[in-house]
Amino acid sequence: MKAKKILIAILPLVVFAILVMVFKSSLNKDPRELETKLVGSPVPSFKLASVTNPEVILTNDDLPKEIFLLNVWGTWCVSCYAEHPYLMKFAKEVPIKWVGMNYKDAPKDAINYLNKYGDPFVYSISDVSGQMGIDLGVYGAPETFIVDANGMIRDRHVGVIDERVWNSVIIPKLKAIGWEQN
Amino acid sequence: MRLIYFLALWLASVTVLASENYQFDSPEQEQAYREISSQLRCPKCQNQSIADSDAELSEDLRFIVYQKLKAGDSKQEILDYMQKRYGDFVLYDPPVSPKNYVLWFMPIIVFIIIIASLVKKVGRRELQPEDEVK
CATH class of the missing domain: 1.20.5 (Single alpha-helices involved in coiled-coils or other helix-helix interfaces)
Incomplete structure (x- = not known):
């Protein structure tokens, strides 16, 4: 009987401890980071012009046949300016291809941007209307999709990729799907 | 003075919401448009529906809702379209999972x-x- 009383007395404490743990785990999560339903499905089909060569029409067949990164950017996107130097650095130092997706931008502005700050992309897809962005579930540029050799989306990162994110988030995720840094 | 200030703010918000002028085929279609856009959450500005939000993304999503209604899509088809792209989050009434x-x-x-x-x-x-x- 006494044991039962002690148990009942402890119960609120246990409930409190569980709640603390639940709330604690949420503290470290960014509520703006949303899941994507696209993990495990192919890059949505597109047929859009290249930013730098407007006469070239790009489709899914033009995507690299290896693990690559698809970066959504725009000249209207303030954070993209912060991210750009990192992209230049990674593109130079790390043997992985970056495909750009220029989201809701004027091609003229996009070309100026690449001329001024450098072009880390093998090519940039020009999504002037924003339809491809919607098909990708883009809600906050910059966003980076990890795509495998079969054109399947394996992961997504929303927000700026800097040195820290690159080493602690992107590289481990790339390695997890079999990418090797030579 | 304060009253005038608030009145001005209120008027400003009214004009923002009325900025899109979509033409609907029927009152039912317009009703459906209002229903759907108030049941979709704006992924960018998380505590607003796309009907309330003035974010550019919401504007684009409202336009898609409008286009799809015009094309004869059902409410469920439109909600599924959004859910496929933005996850359960985009629905104000998410499925039990x-x-x-x-x-x-x-x-x-x-x-x-x-x-x-x-x-x-x-x-x-x-x-x-x-x-x-x-």
Whole structure:
């Protein structure tokens, strides 16, 4: 009987401890980071012009046949300016291809941007209307999709990729799907 | 003075909401448009529906809702289209899934536990004759 009383007395404490743990785990999560339903499905089909060569029409067949990164950017996107130097650095130092997706931008502005700050992309897809962005579930540029050799989306990162994110988030995720840094 | 200030703010918000002027085929279609756009959450500005939000993304999504209604898509088809791209998050009425079992079933479980413990307590009391003596 006494044991039962002690148990009942402890119960609120246990409930409190569980709640603390639940709330604690949420503290470290960014509520703006949303899941994507696209993990495990192919890059949505597109047929859009290249930013730098407007006469070239790009489709899914033009995507690299290896693990690559698809970066959504725009000249209207303030954070993209912060991210750009990192992209230049990674593109130079790390043997992985970056495909750009220029989201809701004027091609003229996009070309100026690449001329001024450098072009880390093998090519940039020009999504002037924003339809491809919607098909990708883009809600906050910059966003980076990890795509495998079969054109399947394996992961997504929303927000700026800097040195820290690159080493602690992107590289481990790339390695997890079999990418090797030579 | 303050009243005028608030009135001005209110008027400003009204004009923002009225900035899109879509032409609908029927009042039902317009009704459906209002319903759907108030049931979709803006992924960019998380506590607003796409009907309330002035974010550019919401504007684009509203336009898609409008286009799809015009093309004859059903409400469910449009909600599915959005869910496929933005996840359960975009729906203000998300489906029951393991992720939210706790929310759905916890109240029922707690209710059953309380009823069970009450029944046990009351049942025991009735069996004790000294209660009646008092």
